Amino acid sequence: MAGLNSGLRRVAEVQQKHAKKLLVVVLILTLFMAAGLPNLKLQTDFSKEMPQDLPITKLNDRVADTFSGQDTMIVLLTLDDDADAATALRDIRDQSVIEYLTVLEDSLKSESDVVDVVSPATYLRGVPITSNEMLKEIITTTPAGAFVSDDYETMLMFVSADVGAADEKIIALDSLIRDKVESAPKPPGVDVMVTGTPQIMVTLFDLLGQDALNTIIYASIIILILLFIIQKSIVRGIVVFTPLVIGLIWAYGTLGWLDIRISIATAGLGAIILGLGVEYGAFMLNRYREERATKTQLESLQIAVPSIGRAIMGSGVTTIVGFLALTFSVMPMLQNLGFSLAIGIFYSLLAAIFVQPLIIVFREGFMEKYNKKKLEKYKTKVNRRRK
Amino acid sequence: MKNPLHIYSHFVANHTLIMLAIVVVITIIMTIGSGMVGTKYMEERDIIPENLPVIQAYDLFANSFGSDTTLMIVIELDPEHIGSDEVRDVRDPRVIKYLNILTEAVETSKQVESAASAASLLKSFNNGVLPQSQREIIELSTNPLMDQYIGSKYEMTVLRMRLIDVENTDETTQIVNDVQDVIDQIEAPPGLSVNVGGELAVGPIVTDLVGPDIQRILSVSFALIIIISFLVFFSFRYGIPPLAVIFIGIVWATGYIGFLGIDLSAQTSGTISMIIGIGIDFGIQITNRFREEIAKLAPEAAMELTMNNVFVPMFTTTLAALIGFRAMSWGQLTFFGEFADIMTYGVTACFLVAITLVPVVLVQGEKIWAKIKRTPQARKASMLIKRNKEVKK
Numbered sequence: 001m002a003g004l005n006s007g008l009r010r011v012a013e014v015q016q017k018h019a020k021k022l023l024v025v026v027l028i029l030t031l032f033m034a035a036g037l038p039n040l041k042l043q044t045d046f047s048k049e050m051p052q053d054l055p056i057t058k059l060n061d062r063v064a065d066t067f068s069g070q071d072t073m074i075v076l077l078t079l080d081d082d083a084d085a086a087t088a089l090r091d092i093r094d095q096s097v098i099e100y101l102t103v104l105e106d107s108l109k110s111e112s113d114v115v116d117v118v119s120p121a122t123y124l125r126g127v128p129i130t131s132n133e134m135l136k137e138i139i140t141t142t143p144a145g146a147f148v149s150d151d152y153e154t155m156l157m158f159v160s161a162d163v164g165a166a167d168e169k170i171i172a173l174d175s176l177i178r179d180k181v182e183s184a185p186k187p188p189g190v191d192v193m194v195t196g197t198p199q200i201m202v203t204l205f206d207l208l209g210q211d212a213l214n215t216i217i218y219a220s221i222i223i224l225i226l227l228f229i230i231q232k233s234i235v236r237g238i239v240v241f242t243p244l245v246i247g248l249i250w251a252y253g254t255l256g257w258l259d260i261r262i263s264i265a266t267a268g269l270g271a272i273i274l275g276l277g278v279e280y281g282a283f284m285l286n287r288y289r290e291e292r293a294t295k296t297q298l299e300s301l302q303i304a305v306p307s308i309g310r311a312i313m314g315s316g317v318t319t320i321v322g323f324l325a326l327t328f329s330v331m332p333m334l335q336n337l338g339f340s341l342a343i344g345i346f347y348s349l350l351a352a353i354f355v356q357p358l359i360i361v362f363r364e365g366f367m368e369k370y371n372k373k374k375l376e377k378y379k380t381k382v383n384r385r386r387k
Numbered sequence: 388m389k390n391p392l393h394i395y396s397h398f399v400a401n402h403t404l405i406m407l408a409i410v411v412v413i414t415i416i417m418t419i420g421s422g423m424v425g426t427k428y429m430e431e432r433d434i435i436p437e438n439l440p441v442i443q444a445y446d447l448f449a450n451s452f453g454s455d456t457t458l459m460i461v462i463e464l465d466p467e468h469i470g471s472d473e474v475r476d477v478r479d480p481r482v483i484k485y486l487n488i489l490t491e492a493v494e495t496s497k498q499v500e501s502a503a504s505a506a507s508l509l510k511s512f513n514n515g516v517l518p519q520s521q522r523e524i525i526e527l528s529t530n531p532l533m534d535q536y537i538g539s540k541y542e543m544t545v546l547r548m549r550l551i552d553v554e555n556t557d558e559t560t561q562i563v564n565d566v567q568d569v570i571d572q573i574e575a576p577p578g579l580s581v582n583v584g585g586e587l588a589v590g591p592i593v594t595d596l597v598g599p600d601i602q603r604i605l606s607v608s609f610a611l612i613i614i615i616s617f618l619v620f621f622s623f624r625y626g627i628p629p630l631a632v633i634f635i636g637i638v639w640a641t642g643y644i645g646f647l648g649i650d651l652s653a654q655t656s657g658t659i660s661m662i663i664g665i666g667i668d669f670g671i672q673i674t675n676r677f678r679e680e681i682a683k684l685a686p687e688a689a690m691e692l693t694m695n696n697v698f699v700p701m702f703t704t705t706l707a708a709l710i711g712f713r714a715m716s717w718g719q720l721t722f723f724g725e726f727a728d729i730m731t732y733g734v735t736a737c738f739l740v741a742i743t744l745v746p747v748v749l750v751q752g753e754k755i756w757a758k759i760k761r762t763p764q765a766r767k768a769s770m771l772i773k774r775n776k777e778v779k780k
Binding site for chain 1: 436439440441444461511532582589600603656664667668671672675704706718719723726727730
C-alpha cells in the first residue's frame, strides 16, 4: 500500500512538471485508439452470440451449409381496407394478383442472389385459367392453397436467397425486392409488404447502430448537466467529463482493434461506462480543489492523486471484477459484454488518475496566462487613459 | 429545521434493531419474489419495437399463416458399417417412406400449421402417390423445389415445419419435445442420424443454459469479490459488511424483478454479476469511513458521522450510474429497456441495503466485538452484574 502511495505521489510530481508533454502523449495515444473506431462492426447475427459448440448450433450450421445458407424473405400481398370500394379487390384469389405474382416471380428469379421463388403462381404456371371462380377452385385443390390465408385477404410469396449473415447482401437484396415489388404493375386495392428474418436483421442492424450512438449522446447530455450542477461550473464540469470521453474513445478503439463486434448486449456500453466512470473524475477534481484552497499546485496534486487514486482503484477493481466474471459465461455475448465493460471501466480509471490531473494543470496554467494577459491589457488601457 | 439526512443518520445509528427488523421483513418478502424469476429465450424480433413496418408485416404474416420460425427434423447419413445395408443416399425409398410417416405424424400436432418434406413434395409431383422405387424418386427429385429439402450430395434431407405462432419459451419447449417424441417413436432406417433442428430448437437449449450459466458467473463473481473485500480491509470483521450489500441487494433486486414478472434471458442474465460489481462499492465506502471514525468515536456516533459524510457522494454516484442505465432504455431496441430496468433495480437495491443493513451490521458488529475482546475479569464482572439484576427481579 505504501509503495502504491509513493508511486502515485511520484506520478503527481511528473504530471505537474510535464503536463503539456504528457498531454501530447495522451493525444497521440487517443488518436491511435480512435483509428480503431472505423474497424468497429455491428453483430446482428444472433446465432453468433450463442454458444458455438452446442450440438444444435453445429447441426444448424450443417443445415445452413448444405442448403447454401438460404434465407427466406416473405412478400406479403394483402387487401387494402382503405382502398376505393369500386375498384378494390375483395378476395385475394384474383387473376390480376396471380399475374402480378408471375411477373414478380420471373423478375426475381433472374437475380443471381435469388435461389428460388415460390408463390401460388409457381403452381399455376401453364394452367389455363379463364375466370376467378376457376382460379379459386384450382387454388383449393393444389399446393397453392397453402399460400392463401383462410380469410382470403392475404397471399404469400417466399423468396429464398443466398445471403447468409452478410448485412450488406441482405440490405442490397431487400432494396432489390422492394424495387421489383414497386416496378411490377400492382393490382388495385392490394398492399404489398416485404418482411422475414433477413429484413428483421437489417432493421436490427439499423437500430443497433442508432441506439449505440443515441444512448451515448443521451447519457452524455444528462451527465454533463449533472456535472455542471454538482460542480457549479461549466468549465469544471467539462474538466471532469473530458477524461471520461477519452476513456470511452480508448475503449471503443480497443474493441475496433481487437475486432470485437458491437452486439445487442454491448450496444449500450458507452452509456454504462459514462454512468459508472463519472465518479472517478468527480472525486479527483473535488479533492484537488479542496487541497488547492490552502496549498500549492504540486502539493495539492501530491495529496489528491495518491489518496483518490487508491480509493477509486479499489472501487474500480471491484466493478471490473464483477464485469470480468461475465467472461466465465458460456454465452459469447456475455463474454464480450464483460470484457468490453471491464476495458471501459479500466480506461475510465486510467483517464481519471493519469489524464485528469494533466487537464487540471493545463487548465490552471492556461487560465493564469489568460488572466495575466487580461490584466496587462487592462493595465495598458488604464495607463493610456492616464496619459 | 433539522437536515433530513442527519435525522436519518441519527436514527439508523441508534435504532439498529428496528432497522434490522425492517430489513429482515423486506428480505423475506423479496425472497418470495426471487423464486418467481424464470428464464426465457429472446429472438431478434422480441427486441425490435412492434410499430416498425417490417415487424407489422411479419405479425400479419404470422397471424395469417403461422410463424416462419423454422423448426425442422434433420435426417443425415450416418452409416457405421462398410458394406452393410445402411442407407447411403437420402433418396433411398426407405428414407422417403420414413419421411412420409414423420411428416404425417408431425402434422397431427396442434402447433404445427403445416409440414413439408421431400416425401410430401414427391407425392404432390406424383399425383398424390408416394413413389416406391429409387429410380422414380431420382427422376422426380430433379424438380428445383426439391433443392430446399435434399442436400446436393444426397447426404441430408430436412422436414420443415411451419408452426402456429409460438408465444413463449414454454410453448417452444413443448413443441420441440413433441417433435422429439415423434422421432423417438418412429423407427428410422439403419444408417441415419435424426435430430430436431432449426432456429426454434435453439431456444429451449439456450434457456436451459441460462440457469447454470448464472450460477457459474455468480460463483466466480462472489468468490472474486469476497477475496477483494478481504484484501481491501485485511479483516474478516470489516470484510463481511460490504458482502451483505451484494447478498441482500441481489435478493431484493431479484425479488422485485420476480414480482414484476420479468424473466431473465441469456442477454440479461449478466446483469446480476454487473450489479454485484457495482453494489459492493457502496458497502466498501461506508465500511471504510466507519473504520476511520470508530478509532475516535463510539459505534453509534461513528456511524452517524459516517452516514452524514458518505450519503451524498454515494447518492450522486448512484444517480450518475442510473442515468447511464436509463439512457440505455431510451434506445429503440426494447431489449435495452429490460436490461436498463434490471440494472436500475439492482443498483438501487444495493444502495438501499447499504444505507440500511450495513450500518446495522457495523454498529452491532462493533458492540459484539467489544464484548468478545473483553478481558476474563471484565467478562466475570459483566456476568455478576447480570446475575445481580436477575436476583433483584
